[in-house]
Amino acid sequence: MGFFEGLARIGFAIIQIGFVLALAPLVQGFIKTLKARRQFRLGPALWQPYYDILKYFSRGEVVSEHTSWISRVTPYLVFGCMAAAAGLLPLFTQAPLAFAADLIFFVYLFGLARVFTVLAGLDSGSAFGGMGSSREMMVAVLVEPGLMLVLFAAALRAGSTNLSDIITRFSSSGFNTFTPSHLLGAAGIAILVVAETGRLPVDNPDTHLELTMIHEGMLLEYSGRSLALMLWATNIKQLLIISLAVNLFVPWGVTASLEPVPILVGLLFYLLKVLGVAAALGLVEMLRPKVRLFKLPVFMLSAFILAFLAVIADNVVR
Amino acid sequence: MDTVKLLDFSALILLFSTGLLVVSRRLELAIGLLAFQSLVLAFISVLVAATTGIEHIYLASILTVLVKVVGATAVLIYVLRKVKMRRETGLMSRGLSLALVVGLILVSYNTIHPIKLANTISSPNSLPVAMSMVLIGLFIMVSRKKALMAVVGLITIENGLFLIALSTTYGMPLLVEFGIFFDVAVGVMLMGFFAFHINTVFETINTDELNRLKG
């Protein structure tokens, strides 16, 4: 990698990360608006998440007397992790940091962010934070094997654990990509996206009711710019998960070329796919009630089994 | 009557007396039977000595009379007087004892049967009888409770051994023989002493009472 190529990559990375940062609240707004419309409400504005984040940034924060530096570091760390992950994922072109776009690293970056979020939830000593943390880890434990296995299923088919490679390979092989294994994997990840984005029926992102909340509980003690960063990071994570799912399993439009036209087409495709999934998420959220916490294992186990079958099917059919 | 017949006859007498010993309840009777047994043995040894002409067997027969017929009996009678006890009760029934004794005799015959001895004057019965006496002696020790009867059993075993030595080997080398007699003498005395001592300390010579050490 020459020096100028390196500079160019860095520049590209900055652009992509910036793009994701900018787009993430919009997706959140889109889902909220969609839900509101479907419920025949006016709902908040499409841009409301941006307003919120900006507003929180400009406010001062109130910090609990029991917290330590963990709470203070966490928002930045979580935000950093999410932003880094944004640079790893190929969206509509190759990922800027494709040489390191390892899927295990990708997932574990989320893990790092989650660990700190959970620690921050425990830090204040509040029962709400503890509860949120506790539940968050439970969901994480349940999600993890399935998610990894779904990703591994894709990796095994593509012959690489590099996300960029995988997606390039899938998109270049056209309709041949659609094997039973692929479909099983897609079904598996559909379940996991719901869980990872913290949406109904797993978590309810809209409420602070202690019976239902998971993620919000951990953020309860946050205010001001910390809260802004945390919310923003959550939005980024949601977008990344959606992007990961659609790019892995509906890989068209992701281009390897640097020509402007394919890139523009790719961008268009990408936006459409993301908004499509977002819409689906919103619809599911309207139709499904929140499932009981201890029903979740079955939910997750099905994802795991789908992923498992995906690999087996792949090997047997091939 | 030739020597072998005589030997055979004496051996059977020995076996018979040993059988009686097993079922005798009265201790004095048992000691008497034991003395009788030793006497028969002394007789056999004289017989063997006369037949073979080996002189030290005479010595052995004299020792037998001295140590076993006179010495052991005296010690046992003395202890018996001291501990003031005559009968033993609560034993295995006579029938069962005898059945077991018959079993032991069968085992002995079975054991000795295949062995072919070339060089002895022994009767066909003397060796199995001797073996039976050894086993019955041990059986007496197992089945009888009083310490005195243990001594009686032990002497029976010794008598069996002596019979084997006599009937197969014309006695052991002299030194060994003396050693054995010496040991028997000391052993019986020691046992008598301890039986007596036990009686003073435990106020009984019932060996079943000696069961503090276990596990």
Next chain:
Amino acid sequence: MIFLATSLLYISFACYAFGILSAFCFSLWPTRAILFGYTFATIGSVTGLAAAILFLREPQSQRLELFTAFRFTNAGFEILIDPLAAFFLLIICLGGSLVSIYAIGYSQDYIKQGKNVSLLVAGYNFFFITMLAVVLANNAFMFLVAWELMSLVSYFLVSFEHEKKEVRKAGVIYIVTTHFGTAFITASFLLLFLAAGQNLSFDAFRAGTGAGFSDAARNAVFLLALIGFGTKAGLMPMHFWLPRAHPVAPSHVSALMSGVMIKTAIYGLVRISFDLLGGRTVGAGTSSMVTVGADAGRVLPPSWWGILLLIVGLVSALLGVLYALVEVDLKKLLAFSSIENMGIICLGLGVALIFYSLPLPNAPALTVLALFAAFFHLLNHTVFKSLLFMGAGAVLHATHTRNLEQLGGLIKSMKWTALFFLAGCLAISALPPFNGFISEWLTFQALLGLVSYGPELWHKVIGLLTLGGLSLTGALAATTFIKAFGTGFLAQPRSQAAVHAHEVSKTMRFGLGLAAALTALLGLGAAGVLALLKPALEQWTGAGSSQAVNPLWSLPSSNLANSGNTNVSGGAGNLNLLILLLPLVLIIVGWGIARLLGGKNRRAIDETWACGNTLKPSMEYNSISFIKPLRRVFQFVLLPFREVKITYRIEPYFVERIEYQSGIKSLLNSDTFRLARHFLSYLNTEIKVIQNGSVRLYLSYILVTLLILLVFTR
């Protein structure tokens, strides 16, 4: 170079010996005994570390004949320093370097308690000598002597606080279990001994395990070794001694035992399965010999050995972490986590063994990859488990409790300890950029290689299950250590002990800091570690089978794309280690954005929201409540129970008292032991009738024995 290395090794041994001596010399001045003893241990460890690195860089084997114990069967004391031994030398001395300085501070408490610390110091130094002897031994006799001595010394170290009943009990369970393990190892070695023509030297073993060695014997050797070494390694289900023994030892000893000693079991397993039973090129013969291709003439181990290791490893990893999850005793939690990590190491080892047994063209490269995963995780575990045990020791030192429910809020009173402990937690949870992540990543890659290249379907199935299991393990481990750190160090103190906690002494902090720094350094410098370990990894697959080392900042993966191509260098599957630092950069970016959008931060300090009440420690989530959902999810394994006893003043309205008890039942629970004990006491009471004191009974034994012999044996 070799001369230097050998001299350094001698110096290292001498230092440990001096450590023992000085401990006894200063037995009347305990402070000095501690200072000198541990300083010598530190010097010895550091020189040993240097020697190990030198040996690894000069990978030809070194032999030293010490003396012969007895001529018969060639039992003697001989040393072989090959790359494998050098690697474990590195592990042991690394552990020693980290822990010894810490121990100076930690042992001070025992002086106040009036304990005889010089024994502790001497035993500590002797422990190193025995461990080194184990990994350097080139003779089964020496190995067994060193092995048993190692167990004994560690047993005495575990029993250091023998006034406590719990300690004595744990100690006895430990030594007895490990003694039985040794019996299995002995049997395993003796089978090899037969193959070697009645010679106990490892050299003869190597020569004797060729074609003439039957498959049945080969399998028996492996299985016996697996049971024997598995006991020491704490693999399920032979693990039960570990969570008892490790917590009760003095913390620096726990750190050594968990961090270093149980690794020697892995050493034994590798030594036997790869080296002594290894696929040597031989003439002709056994059924498992390859006849075609590049591997022609190699006796290959059956691949079910590796599969078995995978299964054992997976079970250990999962159950280990589940028990760690529900544990409230900090050191016990760490001990269970050791079981988990030994399981993970076994996963790498299992994959390596499977590929080692397959005559595939790319098998050597994959073997090296998997072996690297195992070895690197071993190294990492040494670092972070030592760190965590030292951290737990610091907490114990400061609060005199290991119970997480009694802790809390220590991050304020023990700033440095908390920071270092957190580093250990992140590392052991396999989070980037710490070292645990790298080895977990490597293990994933190895397993993916197995699924990808394993020729049989059941290779794939087991590989996949293991992949899922490993992910689950990772998540559970993270939860466990979040719990440990979150309830131990965060929020408000839950007891007076925690309130009055204080930061520990400088020496202790130094040890902790060193280990914490290493967790990060090893994560970023993983490629350097690979370069260092290269000789140890290539020892059985031939030089050049790990060509992927060249780009300094990247690591190999199984490079799934090019099936059939063994070149694992560069390319698609690689993880660039620099990227580990990316989040750090972006943290700063985040701060910048926040600054940009919101200006200077205004921060006010106020109470935590507690629905209007004052927040009390009793209102916090504690460690049990934190994992309660997971405990319920995994109740089919953990078998939780709860008992609520309510006494009423006036039933059913006025409650006087509620007693609540909850916990889990271990699968290999105390009932199992109770059963064994009942059996023993049955033996005791029933069989003792045999010896009931009746002389007549005794005589009847003689009679019966005689009769049996007379009737049956003629």
Next chain:
Amino acid sequence: MPAFLYLTLLPCLPLAFVALGLSRLHLRARQSTVIILAGTIGPVVATVMALVSAFNVFTAGPVVAGEGIFYLDALSALMLAVIALVSLLAVTYSIPYLNREMAHGVITISKLGWYYFWLNLLIPAMYATVIVNSLGITWVLVEATTLVSAPLVGFYGRKESLEATWKYIIIAMVGISFALLGILLTYVASLNNLPESGASLDWTFLLKNAASLDPALMKLAFIFILVGYGTKTGLAPMHTWLPDAHSQSPSPISALLSGALLNCALYGILRFNSLTKSAVGPEFSSGLLIIFGLLSIAFVIPFMIKQIDLKRLLAYSSVEHMGIIVLAVGIGGELGYFAAALHIFNHAIAKAFMFCVAGEVTERYHTRDIRQIRGIVHSAPLLGTFLFAGTLAVTGTPPFNVFVSEFLVITGAFASHNYWAAGLALALLGVIFASMLYHCVAMAFGRANELILPSDGASTVPVHPAMSLPDSSGASGFNLAAPHMPVQVASVSALSGGSSNEELALSGPDASGTWLDRAAFRRARTGLLTLDKPSLAARQTRPPKRRLAVEHIKTKSKSEQTNNRVALLILVLPVLTLLVLGLWVPSFVQDWANQVGAVLR
């Protein structure tokens, strides 16, 4: 050379009578030293001579001496060396042991004389056993060892020791009678098959002609020998007398019995095993020996696991080790015999050492009850170390010598493809290790004063001699609650020269608390010292457990302290031997063991 052989036996015999005579001279207690000296010289001199003889044999080969009465080969030499070393340890350890027993008033001068009398008879008897040529004389001498050791077993004259003695005599004599039968049969065989050469029981003769002996007779003979000598050796299930006798005798005697005397009977088995093998073929006797070996190892386990008597534990361990030796001989092969030779030596040293350690523990805690002994490493660190070293040595743990020989036994079993025997032995030895170590840890660790005893009655194994009755010729006064007594109720020690039965001297710093009433005390006098029949009330209301203060374990008189130190000093040498031989077997020792192996073959 031959002169030495007779002399080995000589020094002891006259001194036996000297010791006995001296004790009759109404010496004052202080002058007991003279008796001890007289009793000690003989064995010590004999030790030197025996060692020289053994060395001679090892270097110069077998010796026939005394017009064919004596025969020494490597096996005899090994046994000589074992007896020599063990008896040396026993007599030297006797000095501090008996000194303290005298000081505690447990034994009188007269008893001391008898002790050395019998000891000085026992030691030459053992020596003679292994060096005479005729197997018949060997039998006589083995029998003689029973007879002269019986009084030593019953030395304390307590009920338990009497009982043990009685069982010892009865069972050993019965067993030995069977051995005589075996010898007779061998003699018959030699008469039968070798009529020309003139039958004899001489080993030199039998060894030459073994191959031509009648197999059927030799089989029968071996069965009787195995059962007979096996009884005296302590092979299960004929071992039953052994735990009683070895635990009831004074500790030095226990050491001698376990370390040396068992080997004398074993010597007979080994000799006959060689004969039988050449006459019958190897399978027959090997099979039997392996079975009896494994049986002996297995049989003791239930008794060791929950053993409450320290010395009984060790006695059972002796049974186990005899089993191991027999197993090794049964396994055979170069390795097996080598291992057997080494193990005979190793076990003797280790077990003798261990019994001495047990004696020391008993001296300090005044009980053999494992449940009442705690915290030795606190109260006596060196002794605690010895206890651990001994336990580890006896259980065959590195770096101690027994490990080497046990390892070789297992190795030999593998080499001769006796996999099941090897596996079984490994497992059983593991269990034995567990139980021995469990007891050792219980005694060594913890704190002495943490001991908690149910106060409703002492154990069934209280019986340190100090709590016992004096012998009939002994003293008649009693002292309640002597300072070193752990259990007040049981703390009755005899003072020689007390005035009358009724005059109870109540003394001691912690003599407060509940005193015994006179009735209880009389009961105590008549032997129920341990209150093992507690009153009904006590049994019903199970009183709270009582914490015993054993602080006074450390407060001792000066002479007692000296004696303690001397005893520990004596034990240093054996423990070093155990350690060194565990790591390195010098090549001359290997040569010698090989020679012994050649004899065993």
